[in-house]
Amino acid sequence: MMEIKFIERKDLKEKPDMSTVKFGSQFTDYMLTASYDEANGWHDWRIEPYGPIQIAPTAVVLHYAQTVFEGLKAYSVDGEAVLFRPDQNFARLNRSLERMSMAKIDEVEALTALKELLKIEKDWIPTGEGQSLYIRPFVFGDDHTLGVHPSDTYKFMILLSPVGGLFSAGTMGTTKIYVEDKFVRAVRGGVGEAKTGGNYAASMKAQEVAEGLGYDQVLWLDGVEQKYLEEVGAMNIFFVKDGELYTPELNGSILPGVTRMSIIEFAKDAGYKVHEARIPLTDLEAGLKDGSVTEVFGAGTAAVVAPVGELNIHGNKYVVGDGNVGPVAQEIYTTLTGIQNGKVEDKFNWIVKVDE
Amino acid sequence: MMEIKFIERKDLKEKPDMSTVKFGSQFTDYMLTASYDEANGWHDWRIEPYGPIQIAPTAVVLHYAQTVFEGLKAYSVDGEAVLFRPDQNFARLNRSLERMSMAKIDEVEALTALKELLKIEKDWIPTGEGQSLYIRPFVFGDDHTLGVHPSDTYKFMILLSPVGGLFSAGTMGTTKIYVEDKFVRAVRGGVGEAKTGGNYAASMKAQEVAEGLGYDQVLWLDGVEQKYLEEVGAMNIFFVKDGELYTPELNGSILPGVTRMSIIEFAKDAGYKVHEARIPLTDLEAGLKDGSVTEVFGAGTAAVVAPVGELNIHGNKYVVGDGNVGPVAQEIYTTLTGIQNGKVEDKFNWIVKVDE
Known part of the structure; x- marks a missing residue:
């Protein structure tokens, strides 16, 4: 199994007021990143402070949209963090990567990485009715040339975002x-x-x-x-x-x-x-x-x-x-x-x- | 007309050997950037040293591929830099932006910005048979939330890349x-x-x-x-x-x-x-x-x-x-x-x- 480097931050953020939070607008203290190239495969796994990333202005994703993503959720059950069918999301991630001619990922490693991130960010899973921690894994091509071809290098990231229920209990709208x-x-x-x-x-x-x-x-x-x-x-x-x-x-x-x-x-x-x-x-x-x-x-x-x-x-x-x-x-x-x-x-x- | 800030670099790069250069792999010393938000429109025009950019990991382009680009060329004619129908490229850029629900750009300002960049990078236009300076204008959404909707903020950039002819004189291949x-x-x-x-x-x-x-x-x-x-x-x-x-x-x-x-x-x-x-x-x-x-x-x-x-x-x-x-x-x-x-x-x- 791969090693994941943990880069700790000094100050943790304040948790948002879940009653007013908008979908996908708040993010936790950390994010996961990994890099791919042909020689090293997926490597340099890190859990690091959430923040802006550096990218070449020629990155394939910026010009030719070589990018795939997933969406799933973590829930808090009796103080324990649980996931809903994450294997299905990572299996689909690989099918998307295949269709877009991108480097595939080891599904077990991806799930392991997600679990490690969630262990650190457990307190971010909101516990109110219909609330959860939205998980956004994504992969994009960040190769450094402008030819129209699949990237030689990729970045895998996971972001976490606490979300409220779209509907409050018993009042699901239409x-x-x-x-x-x-x-x-x-x-x-x-x-x-x-x-x-x-x-x-x-x-x-x-x-x-x-x-x-x-x-x-x-x-x-x-x-x-x-x-x-x-x-x-x-x-x-x-x-x-x-x-x-x-x-x-x-x-x-x-x-x-x-x-x-x-x-x-x-x-x-x-x-x-x-x-x-x-x-x-x-x-x-x-x-x-x-x-x-x-x-x-x-x-x-x-x-x-x-x-x-x-x-x-x-x-x-x-x-x-x-x-x-x-x-x-x-x-x-x-x-x-x-x-x-x-x-x-x-x-x-x-x-x-x-x-x- | 807008003001363009010039951020000079200390050392200029060495020009590549044009006989071996691969399409879109070499870039000049500078690039152009501008930012858009609703309050300010397109603003903060800069010609700055070519290099990596910072982007939010939630940027719309990374997840939902809100990006359009153009491709045109500058040529050197008797030591003078010329463009081929750039008005057509910027008109098409705006049609693409419209279709993708992105912020449009002033075509005259965009061409002015390109000309300013080319005046600085004139020496990068190669002069050999079939050679030219490939120009890559592009716009992408860099808004900071994960909802699927058009970005509120955009970045416009122009990169320049010296390219050889695909064919040498008289030996165009099939x-x-x-x-x-x-x-x-x-x-x-x-x-x-x-x-x-x-x-x-x-x-x-x-x-x-x-x-x-x-x-x-x-x-x-x-x-x-x-x-x-x-x-x-x-x-x-x-x-x-x-x-x-x-x-x-x-x-x-x-x-x-x-x-x-x-x-x-x-x-x-x-x-x-x-x-x-x-x-x-x-x-x-x-x-x-x-x-x-x-x-x-x-x-x-x-x-x-x-x-x-x-x-x-x-x-x-x-x-x-x-x-x-x-x-x-x-x-x-x-x-x-x-x-x-x-x-x-x-x-x-x-x-x-x-x-x-």
Whole structure:
């Protein structure tokens, strides 16, 4: 196992007021860094004071966006730090690195490094209802020439950011979604299934337009025919029709979400019929019209479950169910967050303790 | 007009041996930087010693790839520094910035800043046959939070890199091209027409696979049907059929190249019939089979013109013409580079003098 150098800082920061903290705006005292080159592989692992980094102005990430990231969370359960399925995040990190022609990382070493960082930063995990410590591992190319080619050198970093729940207990809100029929996020044969920066840069204009129209998020359609459901904002999408769950199948242009996967596993176990399929927007629209679609929700690490109250499809506005949080979304949210904060039995073995 | 602060360095670098220099690997003594925030607009313009920059580990560019760039060249003509159509590059920079929801820049200020930098770095413009000073303006988001949204702050930079000609005089070589039918670079509704990092990151895997098969570059097809010509590598594509020029029309997923535009303007003026159209790959293939297509070439700032000697279309290999540089590519190359280095009259008013 690799050695991790610990560079201690003199003064620790004050912890933020968690009742007002904005997602991804506060960071802990330390961050993890490691470097890659062909001769040494991943080396120079450090836990060092959080702060600015030095980068060559020619770094591949600045010009050609060679970057991938992950997002997961640590929770405090009875004073102990736990993680939710971190193996899935590091496995996906490697699939993203492979797709973007970047140096892969040893998943065990990456998890070990994260655990070491969390042992030091344990006090930063907030303990309030729905609160957690958001974890941002990322890798970027920092090679020093301008040719368009994969970098020869990479940097791996992990940042930690305490976050509040998006919703307070029992008051999960709903979002308004705009179905995007002009802009496209990804297409088969592209990089849609990789968690790479370019997918997010490509989504910003549509998000801006949707917000201007009074919507919270965009529902993306497939890039080829612009007829099939893909994702909602930066989350996967589910809906409930006649009591059964539907979500777009993984087709190469959809991000394979860890929350998505967990919802499918939980729902099947709980007796729901789950359909992973190529789903025409017209099917969803017909179900909203005739009332057979009773719930629509996004699924992702940040919100866990984000119920949709209203959908705008080509200018037609549909209220989903009665516009409030539906029972299936509520059940999934309660169960997943319950497993994460130790209030529901972890029958799927999803929880990993930091101290083991 | 803005003020530019000059931070002088003590020791200047030694100039590299231009006969061996690799594209984008050597940089001059100074670089230009400017910062943007909403309150101050673009400000803090500096010409400072070339070197690493400091960046927040949360910078939007590192996670969500909010970055756009440009590429153009300065030439030395009778000891005087000149630029080729820089107004077109800064106009495109702004179109890219707009598409990526980034802060736009004043095109006149950007050109002024570039000229000031070039006045200081004039001695770095190499004077040998086919040599020039490659100019890399770029803008990236460096905001300090992890939410997926356009950055509130941006950095504009210009780097300068002396480059040799890709081909020595009279010995322009040909490249081997692999028609890509699995990976996709861009799709209508996406960001293909913006010069943004994600498009280049998305191209690296296909390039790697093509190189593994013995090819120099990839010919991209459209993302929707994978039937129509788009680009070749990071260049636009042209071919000559029955003595007439063909190039894919700008459709939103193709980069609007300055070299592409200049070739079209020159060729029309020189009496060629030029077709900008949606071109099925099958048309190109039929023309290669029956011999009516006599030349294929890429067009971009780095190579100016890059003749294609061989094309692999779905496993079928086609030699273009006699496999050597054709007369139309040669004429265009000679004229464009001639205008750039002052040997051919600039009848289109494309040349901008740095000292005026």
